[in-house]
Amino acid sequence: MDNATWVEDLAAALAAVKSELAQLGHDLDVIKLSDITYETGIPEGVIRQLFAGEQVTADEIDLSFKERLEFLVRTRVKDDGTPYKLTEIAASVEASKATISSLLSGTRNPGFEVSKKLAEFFRVDPGFFSVRGDKALLRALEPAMRQARLLASLKGQNVELLALRGSLAGGSPQLAEELQEVLEQVVAKAQGAPKPAPEDDPELRELTDTVRALPDRKRRRVMTILRTFVGME
Structure with missing residues (x-):
């Protein structure tokens, strides 16, 4: 499936989500889009554009490994709120600091084991680095839609x-x-x-x-x- 096709399919799926929300008596604000971004790395602005029916590119949805790793380094911090040092990340995945630096700069591609250990270190889904952006977005929306349906039932x-x-x-x-x-x-x-x-x-x-x-x-x-x-x- 080429990029244009799956982007169109994603736009259609989100239009259906938006329609269901309206039928349930909700607007888009019932879904905390910042949480969806936190789970997927896809910028909240891009998600809003998709829900608004605006055109976005495949690269804005399906982030590169470099972009996904940068996102985790930026958003997953220690309990005291400070970011992890590259040496700490490297030690956790049994790699060198130079390797992590190369991954963050995009000059090196990760192996399977490094990707797996990075996902474990940052406590994200094992497929965070490999699942295509549209699939990750729809997966992240599932619990939010489940809550929206339950909320409508409670009324x-x-x-x-x-x-x-x-x-x-x-x-x-x-x-x-x-x-x-x-x-x-x-x-x-x-x-x-x-x-x-x-x-x-x-x-x-x-x-x-x-x-x-x-x-x-x-x-x-x-x-x-x-x-x-x-x-x-």
Whole structure:
């Protein structure tokens, strides 16, 4: 498939995403595009251009290895906020500082093992350096769209407790996969049930029972998130 074809296919896919968002009652702001950029390296401005139906080039979407590595060096920092030194990166992948410098300058191509170790060091998906830009973008949008659909399902379902709707809309990284699965179970069952009286809320009971049924480790993670949402921590 040539570049023009997959770029056109990507534009069509994003037009479909935008249309679905509108049907769900959302606008594009429900997706935190800065997070999509963080996951893929594709500039937020380019993503907005794609959603707006504007023309972009393949090179703006499918970044080179050099551009992807530069992005990780710039955005993945130590816990204290300082960037990693080239010597630290080199040591982590069992390469020389000169090798990392050459990769960043684009004068050298990486081997498979170096790419794999760099992905591990920066804690990104193993395919970060190899997956084509359009595929990476659509993959990164999947959880955001899943949250958008869940958010639409929550509307009018009397499941606005714990400020969850706001957290979902913001793409909160604290919304663990386990908690989202619990909510989806609750919504799926609640949609077929009559709306309860405020003093007798089966959705709340259902949420409580589902959380209780989780394995201990998973339940503790979910409860930590819930306590954060309601201001208990």
